[in-house]
Amino acid sequence: MALLAAGPLWGEEIEINLHDFAQQYFAAMIATQAPAATEKELENYLALLTDDIGHTHLPYVTDDSRQPDGKEQMRKGMTYYLGAHTEYRAELLDVFTFNNSAVAIRYRNNVKGIHPQNSQPIVYAQTMMEVLEMENGKVAVIRKYHE
Known part of the structure; x- marks a missing residue:
């Protein structure tokens, strides 16, 4: 009798091409920032994350603890912020891979919009780096940094 497995067995990691994954992640992430972004783009992005995703965006969010309801x-x-941008442009500058455990993307974005909480204009340009810690082919922890 043969046993077929559709996923990893007993701690076996799913191996993916992290450079290709970084391109896919970047495309999905920036799609969520577009002025016409919908829940469809948001769900495409969230599908790349573990359910218990941990997230930091220093200096604003410093706790990267993975929570069962992280996603x-x-x-x-x-x-809450979906559709807040009236203009959004981003350019992927660099991709760095670290064996099968992490990938970092560095990108520049230019943003204009209206803050949904206080209706104040949002205008900024910045260079960001996101370090994505991987687990079984998905992002388990996101660490965001900006210049």
């Missing part, structure tokens, strides 16, 4: 918390936060 749901991100969905809630990102839905």
Whole structure:
């Protein structure tokens, strides 16, 4: 009798091409920032994350603890800001891979919009780096830094 497995067995990691994954992640992430972004783009991005995703965006969010409802918390936060941009452009500058455990992307973005909480204009340009810690082919922890 043969046993077929559709996923990893007993701690076996899924191996993916991290450079290709970084390109896919970047495309999905920036799609969520577009002025016409919808829940579809948001769900495409969230599909790349573990359910218990941990997230930091220094200096604003410093706790990177993985929580059972981490993805749901991100969905809630990102839905609040969905469509807040009137203009969004981003350029992927660099991709750095670290064996099969992490990938970093460095990108520049230019943003204009209206803050949904206080209706004040948002205008900024910055260079960001996101370090993505991987687990079984998905992002388990996101660490965001900006210049």
